[in-house]
Amino acid sequence: MLIFKLAIRNILRQRRRSVLTGLSMAGGYMLFVFSISLLEGSWSNVVDIFTLDQTGHVQIHKDDYAKRPKIYKTIADNAAVETLLNGHSEVSGWAPRAYSPALAYGGDKTSVAQIMGIDVTLEPTVTRIKQKVSEGTYFDDQPDADGYFKAMIGRGLANKLNLAVNDEIVLISAGADGSIANDVFVISAIVGNAASFDRFGVFLPLAVAQEFLAIGGDVHEYALLSRDKHDNERLAKDLQAVLPMLKVSPWQEIEATFYRTMQSDKQGNYFTMGLIVFIVFIGVLNTVLMSVLERTKEFGVLKSIGCRPSELVKLIFIETVMLATASILVGLVLIVPVIMWFTEVGLKLDLAVDMGGVVFDTMKGDFSAYVILMPMGFMLATAAVISLPPGLRAARILPREAMGSH
């Protein structure tokens, strides 16, 4: 305890200087935490938007369907997959899907379209499809009184084909067996907006899509949500181990380009933040060096009474890390309410950003152990490193010279 007492009292010797140094470290910590909170919060928000819009946290496909989709690359053993997903404690929701490109007719207009067969009950447990309905009502898998099944179409397709709710849409595509698939559907809803990823999508009830595409009970994809969204890669690995004949991919692989962009952006931001902390710690280094120079004689005395050079390095290390710890605690107390507010309430953006039909109008922070502890660890490690040059300088002091006599 004596060494800690000595360290504390040494810190308090030049109280004003220590307070100013501490404030600069506290400010650096607050800035670091705040920036990471906003960075992680914003990216987390964006990731939530697109994973809950379409991708899910993990997807299961046959072979390389995700990269080279073909109508015949279907998952046939649905029952085994679904039993596995139902029984997996880390899976909070899953939904099967079938896809195919098609030609869509509305009146005398035509357009390419993307058929998306979805399970009307399970899909909303994975995505925000219901919330994206901008006109009409979310469909069911029953035919109407005239025997037509319902479809929901993207805003882009509705605009291009000049279609509205309750209009008919004709789809033509190729079945998996080589047959021509064509049918008439009644539009029950229009989803998203003209910028949505599914703006040219046609949502059909899964069973209807399966029959239309002649794929029997097969599906092209399972999208699922992980209970812990940050742990989705481990979940994908776990599932892959028990589904060796299928390809299980986390969203980071499905949206690899986006993921790389996000990581690059984060790294750029981390670098900037690291630079800010480094600049803060140059000031700290100066303070600690000054403190060592002022105490040259004392270090000479300590060495002469038998203090090992390494003990002096330890003393300077403890002093610097203690000052950093106290500063970080002050910074923590001040920054926690701010990031809690940003996480719970957030800052309203003047210009809302539409991301695939989901409006991103609030900049939110992230309040997590990572946001608090990562900057803390980084700053403490930097403080520890910064303490070494002054510590080594103290360790090299020669008692005879330090005490200024011969």
Next chain:
Amino acid sequence: MKTVIETKNLARVFGAGETRVTALDHVSITVKQGEFTAITGPSGSGKTTLLQLIGGLDEPDSGDVLLSGANIAQMSGAKLSDFRRDHIGFIFQSYNLIPVLSAEENIEYIMLLQGVPEKARKSRVREMLALVGLEGLGDRRPSNLSGGQQQRVAVARAMASKPDIILADEPTANLDSATGIALLEVMRDLNQQMNMTFVFSTHDYKIMDRADRLIHLEDGVVQLDEFRNS
């Protein structure tokens, strides 16, 4: 009596060319356990240099320093630090207490370096404060003690680690005459009660009079080595 200090042809030169000063010129002395030895001589005679070389605070240009048989001229770094910590007690002219530590803590610190358990440290601190007559003043910082009291704390600090020898560089130089003599009496008592070896430098005749042995240096050379009470 066991030989605790032996210097062999100890030489130390500072500077070069026109500023070259021979601080010690092949000094050979032997000090036995329990001696109370004064190193005397005018300013610049080499007293402090001799004490620093004996204490391992400086390295000789040539010659050897053997403390209890160990040649400290061949030690360096942590080994020399440990040797100083365990075998040598230092008392400096300007006390050199750690200003942010109380008297007790100054005494305790060296035992902390030795790895003495806290309970034993506290007990030893009380014992040391009693020996130097500072009971009740242990919680005071150096700035709240007189010069004489600070030097007593320095004596207690030097004694705390139970060293083989205590080296004191002009321990009374910053004290008034009465306080200086009182401090020397404390050192003398400790020397006699505990058979502790003291080697101290001084140019004060009143202090010299209380030593068992005088080693007189001039221009780095031993001019006189005289036992007085033995």
